[in-house]
Amino acid sequence: MSYRIVTAGDSAVVVEFEERIDPAVNARTIAFAEAVQAANLPGVRDVVPTYRSTAIYFDPLRTDSVALMACIEREAVKPPAAQPAPAAPVRIPVCYGGELGPDLEAVASFARADEDEVVRLHTAATYRVFMLGFVPGFAYLGLVDERIAMARRSTPRVRVPSGSVGIAGVQTGIYPTETPGGWQLIGRTPLKPFDPARAEPFLMKAGDAVQFYPINRGEYDSWQ
């Protein structure tokens, strides 16, 4: 798989793989990020894999740039290791529609289907966490079935409640905190994608598999 190294100022380099949203390219990106992280080079501050590139942040005064570049070149050309047996998917309960999913109806009209069909299509797929970003714990999941892949709202909401599950084109995701947001909201989960008080604060990491399953309002309200 081809790659190129671009610099971003004097304290970050970005290693770009092929320019497309593709699970294989993303898997390569994540494996590369893990390898650079594991090399534990002095001065490296953060390694951030995204859809198709990995940024390496470093302190230029405390990093051996020759060693860093050698590490990048060694790891970037490595063929992807045999895929480890996929871990069990993270399963996310969602109460779809109603006041918790105010855009479910709009997505159903977009799909020319009923709301149950939208729920069926949203819960049928196993999604990949391509990356996290936007706010702590926000995972970009894909790929959503084309039939329900409705574009963002033309006017974003000023406040999206935490736990809201949304669709934006072929992406789906969960808002971990109350923020402004433009995704089509089809439901809400009682789980917290990010909870700093938890032993493991994050529900998901890049590369994870995720499935949604429906719960009713009573189950949502009584969720512990």
Added chain:
Amino acid sequence: MAVAVLRVIKPGMLTTIQDAGRWGFQARGVPVAGPMDPVSHRLANALVGNVREAAALEITLLGPELEFEDERLVAVTGAEFEITLDGKAVRGNAPFVVTAESRLRFGERRRGARAYLAISSGIAVPPMLGSRSTHLVSAMGGAAGRALAAGDRLPLGDPRKVEGAVLAPQPAAVPLPERHARLRVLPGPQRDYFSGDALEVLQSAPYAIGQNSDRMGYRLEGPRLTHARGADIISDATPLGVLQVPASGQPILLMADRQTTGGYPKIATVISADVAVAGQLGPADTISFAVCTPAEAMAALIAQERALMAVEAWRA
């Protein structure tokens, strides 16, 4: 006796607790935060004998009034304010001793946008994901994830007796801009997403910092940059100091509280040594960008580091 606290009498306009930033969690979407002017932050810690990562206050445009409970060394760096301790003027860029009941007041601001106040042994609010830095948008770290408020009582680290001489006043670590700064940039990471003359356009006239600017980023108003391949990229990481350019062609300079990722092409990145200068700018101030070489960026960073290390070596 209970742990000593710093009492907030008046909070100022936007005073936050910042350490060296929340590094290591960007892959989980957690922004770095940290000081807007990391150099002045580090100098303040050096002047009171703290480790460079210690949590200190970042004070924005309008300063606070604070009361102490025990003997401490304190230093204020960065933006120049009129500062009084129990009515007597104290100098910036120099440590001074406060005692129980001492009141520190910030008055008129003369130059720069952000001052840093370090206290010996640091501010000891509980760290979150390894850092005490406040990230306002995600309500994380610092004083319950927000700016200081009147009545806050901030826990301080274990006191150390202030002994012997304290450091003499030091030169400012960052040249304070007079409402205008020249910031050096390196092209990239997405230089190739812009028209051939975009870097010349970027350097052709100053950009003004829009009112809608904050710790996340500065919305700039000036010569319009032209995209060559559209204004969307597959979202990727957003480094400190990068200039991202949405469809409007007006760049946004990403600062300390920036999101970890973004979907706009990024034409150039402010060099590390000049990020601190950017942090001393406020709304309506102007910026001239100048492309430099990697060697120049490194030389500037080394010069800055030498000055800081000279102060750190003294260890109050």
